[in-house]
Amino acid sequence: MHDISPIRAKSGTNQEGTSAHNRRVMIEALRLNGALSRADLARATQLTKQAVSNIIEDLERDGLVVALDAVRKGRGQPFTPYRLVPEGAFAIGLQIDRHLTRVVVVDLVGKVIARAEAGLPLDEPSAGVKIILGLVDRVRRELASLFAQSERRLVGLGVAMPGPFGLKESDDKWMMPAWQQFPLLETLAAGTGLNVGLQNDAAACATAERIVGAAHGVDHAICLYIGYGIAAGLILNGELYNGGNGNAGEIGRALLSPAGPGSTPLEHRASLASLYQHLGLDPAERGLYETLGALALQGDPRIMGWVERAASDLRWSVHLIETIFDPQTVILTSTAPEALARLLLQAMHPLLPSIADRPARRLPRLQLGTTDPWAIAVGAAAEPISRAFDPRFSAILKAG
Amino acid sequence: MHDISPIRAKSGTNQEGTSAHNRRVMIEALRLNGALSRADLARATQLTKQAVSNIIEDLERDGLVVALDAVRKGRGQPFTPYRLVPEGAFAIGLQIDRHLTRVVVVDLVGKVIARAEAGLPLDEPSAGVKIILGLVDRVRRELASLFAQSERRLVGLGVAMPGPFGLKESDDKWMMPAWQQFPLLETLAAGTGLNVGLQNDAAACATAERIVGAAHGVDHAICLYIGYGIAAGLILNGELYNGGNGNAGEIGRALLSPAGPGSTPLEHRASLASLYQHLGLDPAERGLYETLGALALQGDPRIMGWVERAASDLRWSVHLIETIFDPQTVILTSTAPEALARLLLQAMHPLLPSIADRPARRLPRLQLGTTDPWAIAVGAAAEPISRAFDPRFSAILKAG
DNA sequence: CCTATTAAGTCAATTCGCTTGACTTAATTA
DNA sequence: TAATTAAGTCAAGCGAATTGACTTAATAGG
Numbered sequence: 001m002h003d004i005s006p007i008r009a010k011s012g013t014n015q016e017g018t019s020a021h022n023r024r025v026m027i028e029a030l031r032l033n034g035a036l037s038r039a040d041l042a043r044a045t046q047l048t049k050q051a052v053s054n055i056i057e058d059l060e061r062d063g064l065v066v067a068l069d070a071v072r073k074g075r076g077q078p079f080t081p082y083r084l085v086p087e088g089a090f091a092i093g094l095q096i097d098r099h100l101t102r103v104v105v106v107d108l109v110g111k112v113i114a115r116a117e118a119g120l121p122l123d124e125p126s127a128g129v130k131i132i133l134g135l136v137d138r139v140r141r142e143l144a145s146l147f148a149q150s151e152r153r154l155v156g157l158g159v160a161m162p163g164p165f166g167l168k169e170s171d172d173k174w175m176m177p178a179w180q181q182f183p184l185l186e187t188l189a190a191g192t193g194l195n196v197g198l199q200n201d202a203a204a205c206a207t208a209e210r211i212v213g214a215a216h217g218v219d220h221a222i223c224l225y226i227g228y229g230i231a232a233g234l235i236l237n238g239e240l241y242n243g244g245n246g247n248a249g250e251i252g253r254a255l256l257s258p259a260g261p262g263s264t265p266l267e268h269r270a271s272l273a274s275l276y277q278h279l280g281l282d283p284a285e286r287g288l289y290e291t292l293g294a295l296a297l298q299g300d301p302r303i304m305g306w307v308e309r310a311a312s313d314l315r316w317s318v319h320l321i322e323t324i325f326d327p328q329t330v331i332l333t334s335t336a337p338e339a340l341a342r343l344l345l346q347a348m349h350p351l352l353p354s355i356a357d358r359p360a361r362r363l364p365r366l367q368l369g370t371t372d373p374w375a376i377a378v379g380a381a382a383e384p385i386s387r388a389f390d391p392r393f394s395a396i397l398k399a400g
Numbered sequence: 401m402h403d404i405s406p407i408r409a410k411s412g413t414n415q416e417g418t419s420a421h422n423r424r425v426m427i428e429a430l431r432l433n434g435a436l437s438r439a440d441l442a443r444a445t446q447l448t449k450q451a452v453s454n455i456i457e458d459l460e461r462d463g464l465v466v467a468l469d470a471v472r473k474g475r476g477q478p479f480t481p482y483r484l485v486p487e488g489a490f491a492i493g494l495q496i497d498r499h500l501t502r503v504v505v506v507d508l509v510g511k512v513i514a515r516a517e518a519g520l521p522l523d524e525p526s527a528g529v530k531i532i533l534g535l536v537d538r539v540r541r542e543l544a545s546l547f548a549q550s551e552r553r554l555v556g557l558g559v560a561m562p563g564p565f566g567l568k569e570s571d572d573k574w575m576m577p578a579w580q581q582f583p584l585l586e587t588l589a590a591g592t593g594l595n596v597g598l599q600n601d602a603a604a605c606a607t608a609e610r611i612v613g614a615a616h617g618v619d620h621a622i623c624l625y626i627g628y629g630i631a632a633g634l635i636l637n638g639e640l641y642n643g644g645n646g647n648a649g650e651i652g653r654a655l656l657s658p659a660g661p662g663s664t665p666l667e668h669r670a671s672l673a674s675l676y677q678h679l680g681l682d683p684a685e686r687g688l689y690e691t692l693g694a695l696a697l698q699g700d701p702r703i704m705g706w707v708e709r710a711a712s713d714l715r716w717s718v719h720l721i722e723t724i725f726d727p728q729t730v731i732l733t734s735t736a737p738e739a740l741a742r743l744l745l746q747a748m749h750p751l752l753p754s755i756a757d758r759p760a761r762r763l764p765r766l767q768l769g770t771t772d773p774w775a776i777a778v779g780a781a782a783e784p785i786s787r788a789f790d791p792r793f794s795a796i797l798k799a800g
Numbered sequence: 801c802c803t804a805t806t807a808a809g810t811c812a813a814t815t816c817g818c819t820t821g822a823c824t825t826a827a828t829t830a
Numbered sequence: 831t832a833a834t835t836a837a838g839t840c841a842a843g844c845g846a847a848t849t850g851a852c853t854t855a856a857t858a859g860g
Contacts, residue, residue, distance in 0.1 A: 007436065008617060009429035009444035010791050012422045012451070014847050015415070015817050021796070022412045022817090029409035036407065039837055044409035046798040049838065051412070051818050075828045076836025164726075164755050217408060220644035232724070241636055243726025244620035247755050254723045255752065257657060258716030316658030323654045324632070324724060326564075326643025352655065355564050355647050391410050393793040396421070398446040414818050415846055422847090439808055449809065451847050475857045476807025 011397035019055075022047060024391040026055055027064065030084045031109070032217045035068055037079035056082060063153075064088035064108070084108055089153050089388065090143060092136060092194070093381025095201070095374075096161040096184075098122060098174055098228060099284045102374060103135040105143045106381040108389070110212040114142040115374065125182035133191045156195040156384030157188060160376050162229060163200030164247040174228065174273070174283070197383050201225065201376050202249055203240055205333045205369070206233025207386065208379030210240075213331070214369045220327045223369060224317065226334040226344070227376075228283065230271045232321065239392055240383075256313065266317065270310040272336055278306045289373070293337030303340070311347030318348065318366055322356035333369035341371045411797035419455075422447060424791040426455055427464065430484045431509070432617045435468055437479035456482060463553075464488040464508070484508055489553050489788065490543060492536060492594065493781025495601070496561040496584075498522060498574055498628060499684045502774060503535040505543045506781040508789070510612040514542040515774065525582035533591045556595040556784030557588060560776050562629060563600030564647040574628065574673065574683070597783050601625065601776050602649055603640055605733045605769070606633025607786065608779030610640075613731070614769045620727045623769060624717065626734040626744070627776075628683065630671045632721065639792055640783075656713065666717065670710040672736060678706045689773070693737030703740070711747030718748065718766055722756035733769035741771045 025045050030036060036044070042052040059065040066085050070078040086107040095102040101120045105113040116135045120128045136157070143150045162176065189196045199207065206223035209215040215223065215235055223233035232249035234241040241248050252267030268274055276283050279302055281291075295303045318330050332348075334341045345368050351357075356365050372378075425445050430436060436444070442452040459465040459482075466485050470478040486507040495502040501520045505513040516535040520528045536557070543550045562576065589596045599607065606623035609615040615623065615635055623633035632649040634641040641648050652667030668674055676683050679702055681691075695703045718730050732748075734741045745768050751757075756765050772778075 007429065007440055007444040008432050009441070010425045012425050012445040012447040012847090013418050013796075014447075014451075015418065015815085016847095018413050018415065018418050019817060025410045025412050029407065032408050037837075040407055041409070044407040045412040047412040047414075048819055050820085050840090051414075053838070054817075070837095072827065074836080075826095075834065077824095077826045077838070079837060167755060167758060236636060236641055244728040245726050245755075245758070247726040249724065250726070250755060251723055253755055254720055255716065258712050312658050316655065320654055320720070323651055324649065326645050326647040326650070328644040355567060355645075355650060355653055358567060358645065393796075396413075396793075396796060412818095415844085416818095419846060437808075448848055450811090450849085453809070454846080472856065474807080475805065475855095477809070477853095477855045479808060 011399050013396045013398060017396040017398065021391060021396050022051065022055055023059065024389055024395060026052070026059060027084065027389045028391055030065060030082065035081035035083040037071075037081050039079060041082075062088070086111060087147050087150070087153070089155050089385060090147075090150055091155050091381045091384040091388075092139065092157045092192075093204075093377040093379065093383075094132065094136070094157060094159045094188075095204070095377040095380055096120065096128075096132070096159065096176075096179065097201075097376075098162075098176065101128070101132055101135065102377040103132070103139050104374060104377040104381055105139045106378055106385070108385065110208075110378065110382055110385070112374065112378060113146065114139040115377070122176065123178040125179050125184065128179070129182075129184070129187050129191070132188070136192055154194060155388040156197065157192055158204070158380035158383035159185065159188065159196060159198045160201050160204035160380035161198070162227070163202075163231065164250040164253070165198075165200070166245060166247070195384065197387065198246075199240070199242075199380065199383055200231060200247070200250065201227055202231030202233040203242070204233070204376045204379030204383070206235055206331075206379070207240060207382045208375045209233075209331055209333065209369050210235055211382040211386065212378070213375075214329070214367055215331060218328050218363070220325070221329050221331060222321050222325055222327045223331045223333055224314070224321070226271060226314075226332070226336065226341075228271065228273050228335075229267045234325070235327075236325070240386075251317065266313060270313040270317070272334075274310070275303075275306050275336075278302065289337060293339055296337055296339035296343055299343075303343070307340075307343050307347050311344055314344065315348045315352055319352040319354050322354040322365070326355060329363040330366045331369040332366060333375065334371050335373050335376070336371065338371040341368060411799050413796050413798060417796040417798065421791055421796050422451065422455055423459065424789055424795060426452070426459060427484065427789045428791050430465060430482065435481035435483040437471075437481050439479060441482075462488070486511060487547050487550070487553070489555050489785060490547075490550055491555050491781045491784040491788075492539065492557045492592075493604075493777040493779065493783075494532065494536070494557060494559045494588075495604070495777040495780055496520065496528075496532070496559065496576075496579065497601075497776075498562075498576065501528070501532055501535065502777040503532070503539050504774060504777040504781055505539045506778055506785070508785065510608075510778065510782055510785070512774065512778060513546065514539040515777070522576065523578040525579050525584065528579070529582075529584070529587050529591070532588070536592055554594065555788040556597065557592055558604070558780035558783035559585065559588065559596060559598045560601050560604035560780035561598070562627070563602075563631065564650040564653070565598075565600070566645055566647070595784065597787065598646070599640075599780065599783055600631060600647070600650065601627055602631030602633040603642070604633070604776045604779030604783070606635055606731075606779065607640060607782045608775045609633075609731055609733065609769050610635055611782040611786065612778070613775075614729070614767055615731060618728050618763070620725070621729050621731060622721050622725055622727045623731045623733055624714070624721070626671060626714075626732070626736065626741075628671065628673050628735075629667045634725070635727075636725070639790075640786075651717065666713060670713045670717070672734075674710070675703075675706050675736075678702065689737060693739055696737055696739035696743055699743075703743070707740075707743050707747050711744055714744065715748045715752055719752040719754050722754040722765070726755065729763040730766045731769040732766060733775065734771050735773050735776070736771065738771040741768060 202225035219238040602625035615621040619638040
């Protein structure tokens with residue numbers, strides 16, 4: 001029939017989809033609640049005890065969960081709690097930033113098992129990829145030396161790099177135009193033999209917050225990420241939202257006023273790039289992180305000046321985010337030293353009024369997330385873990 | 401075990417979930433593609449021919465699809481296309497606006513079957529509900545007179561009213577504080593015996609655009625709605641996004657600058673309320689719609705002044721929406737007369753640069769959606785239809 | 801004109817994961 | 831010590847999709 005325009009339809013599902021979903025639901029329940037008995041799982045997931053037993057047995061055989069000692073509590077037979085086995089799965093995370101790259105291996109619960117970093121040539125992706133593949137190989141060997149069978153348990157390679165992706169060629173060398181053009185994912189897939197996925201760095205930060213941080217178990221959270229640029233990672237309905245072209249949350253490009261083409265993008269005022277410029281520092285300089293940390297701790301006046309101005313824009317960004325997304329919480333994350341991030345957080349208060357200051361809040365409107373510089377690589381690694389183990393609509397369907 | 405804090409987990413699923421999903425997938429495929437043969441459906445959904453045959457047989461028995469004449473095309477046995485039966489399901493939509501209420505009945509494909517409207521007391525919800533129940537009863541009887549068995553096919557009552565919901569009491573009478581406090585959904589559910597759902601008016605507009613309008617079959621679209629206030633309906637991943645508390649998209653409250661508490665909310669500049677104020681008109685005045693339409697057609701200078709200023713803010717709103725959501729398209733909808741909406745649309749061009757002006761666009765960045773004043777009621781009615789028939793994650797799970 | 805080919809759709813048996821309901825085990829309470 | 835409560839198992843059953851062979855009915859080509 002329709003042989004010209006393709007037919008648009010969602011994919012159907014079958015018992016495999018059912019089973020896959022239920023496995024994922026079990027894993028998520030154990031991730032969120034720590035350790036649960038089969039009976040607990042049955043109640044929480046609304047499946048029968050028998051179904052849960054079968055699935056748990058499967059998961060145990062697959063080395064993803066393990067029984068703890070039986071617990072006596074009140075009447076009835078003692079229950080046997082099960083918990084996730086951290087070494088049940090591993091993933092590699094790769095952060096590509098302007099002048100450096102970081103690689104980590106994380107386990108099923110998001111703990112870092114191995115890490116490595118190296119400098120990166122800003123405009124020679126093919127040379128850069130060689131370096132990256134070397135690092136990946138290194139952490140992979142380290143993993144193999146620590147856990148037998150770990151190769152078999154590697155679920156994928158997640159890449160995080162600054163967005164936005166797929167736009168017209170940029171002439172700003174800090175936007176990494178050469179890397180944006182390069183067939184990175186294909187090259188990495190071929191070079192590692194792993195499934196490869198891509199996120200922008202804010203999305204990776206949000207993914208990290210979700211697996212091990214402040215967004216753990218929160219279904220509606222926005223992660224405001226301040227790195228060289230600024231962007232937001234969007235967790236909506238418990239899943240990362242990517243937008244139509246993978247560029248959702250790239251608020252660094254947002255103009256700060258309706259006044260027209262002359263008005264400033266947010267990233268010119270509230271990003272580490274703007275701070276470097278304000279201080280007259282070279283972003284590629286060694287020891288920059290330590291310098292900034294020290295200045296922030298001293299309350300250096302030039303830093304405070306930037307903080308004041310940036311905080312004003314950020315306060316307003318939070319207001320907009322709350323107004324637009326109605327999230328349960330906003331998480332401020334940064335690659336800046338923690339002292340600096342804390343200064344920013346303080347300077348952002350009091351927050352602007354918004355629909356978020358409602359009577360019965362359970363989470364703070366704004367909270368500090370991680371400021372670990374490795375968080376983005378961890379988030380990159382968390383993405384394949386999430387893709388493989390978290391319950392999601394697409395996991396039920398029959399094909400990609 | 402955990403008897404203190406409740407265990408958090410998603411619900412599992414079983415064969416009923418599988419079957420429900422596949423039925424929904426079939427219905428959606430027919431909605432999006434018009435009419436399809438069983439073989440087409442099997443290919444599109446990746447199910448087997450046999451599975452599709454069984455499901456189609458079911459749907460046909462339930463009166464939701466019907467076979468058309470067989471079609472000869474090329475080699476092989478002729479195929480029999482199936483299409484949705486519009487009168488296979490009905491839903492009632494209710495719009496509650498400041499001084500009036502509208503009720504419609506729509507069918508499975510979103511066509512209006514019956515409609516009714518009445519004035520509404522702004523601050524007496526209990527009297528208002530009586531009026532509403534009277535209208536609902538009227539359209540319901542009209543429906544019953546047109547289609548036998550239609551009562552049985554009524555899937556629910558959708559309500560749309562201005563948001564945001566659940567905030568502290570407001571003193572602005574146009575925010576309908578009395579209605580916000582009133583237990584509306586419970587009263588309507590009791591009074592009609594139907595399932596009742598609630599959306600804000602922008603969400604309803606987006607739902608309407610999705611079922612019959614510009615967002616038909618588009619998975620990432622933002623519906624910018626200009627009514628008495630202004631708000632956005634968010635279609636993300638093919639579903640309406642509501643946020644943590646049902647207030648996502650309430651951008652009318654967004655402050656236009658980071659300058660602090662003194663800066664203006666968007667709805668003070670780009671909403672019909674602001675236009676009424678600009679023109680010194682009473683929003684409750686009779687014939688307002690016609691007056692505005694006439695003024696817009698004449699290009700009245702006072703109207704044009706407002707249009708210019710509002711368009712500047714709206715242009716920037718579109719820029720922010722594009723930057724934040726990365727949608728495939730933005731749809732401008734309004735309860736204003738079409739002439740006025742077109743003026744606004746024109747005045748918003750040229751749009752601000754954003755990540756949305758990418759090389760290979762398929763849909764316009766900004767397009768005009770419906771300006772039918774009944775669209776909100778239609779969208780309200782479309783919500784129960786969508787809830788009952790569209791494929792969605794929650795439809796697979798075992799409980800609410 | 802006749803045969804090969806192509807494609808839609810059916811039939812009947814099979815498979816697989818969840819459900820059902822009875823049963824076993826093992827603790828606490830009275 | 832008996833009754834009660836709750837975790838967890840056993841074995842049969844069920845239901846929806848799958849499988850592979852088969853039927854039907856058209857067109858293409860010699």
